[in-house]
Amino acid sequence: MNDDKLSRDSYATMMAMVQSFHDKHDFKNNGGEEMTYRMALMAEELGEMGAAITKGKSKEQLAEETADLFILLIGTAISGGFDLNEAFWQKMEKIMKRESR
Numbered sequence: 120m121n122d123d124k125l126s127r128d129s130y131a132t133m134m135a136m137v138q139s140f141h142d143k144h145d146f147k148n149n150g151g152e153e154m155t156y157r158m159a160l161m162a163e164e165l166g167e168m169g170a171a172i173t174k175g176k177s178k179e180q181l182a183e184e185t186a187d188l189f190i191l192l193i194g195t196a197i198s199g200g201f202d203l204n205e206a207f208w209q210k211m212e213k214i215m216k217r218e219s220r
Contacts (some may be wrong), residue, residue, distance in 0.1 A: 134197070164184060
């Protein structure tokens, strides 16, 4: 596996790219990090994912809409000042202790 592939698989690299996007568009000072706005954007992207599924669009279209939502989730962690990576692992530990249904 080459170094480029490793860096593209890194959560830290993804976080840095989303931070760069926020910085490029000055989201902090232009309302792009406001939580109600971000929630609306996530709902919109979730709707686009749903449309891709229910309308039988290609897996590439579904992947693109899912990536949009993922980018928004990472950006929401940036905006909210929390560590999404840590929150993920804490939640996984919690749900893995649940009984199977």
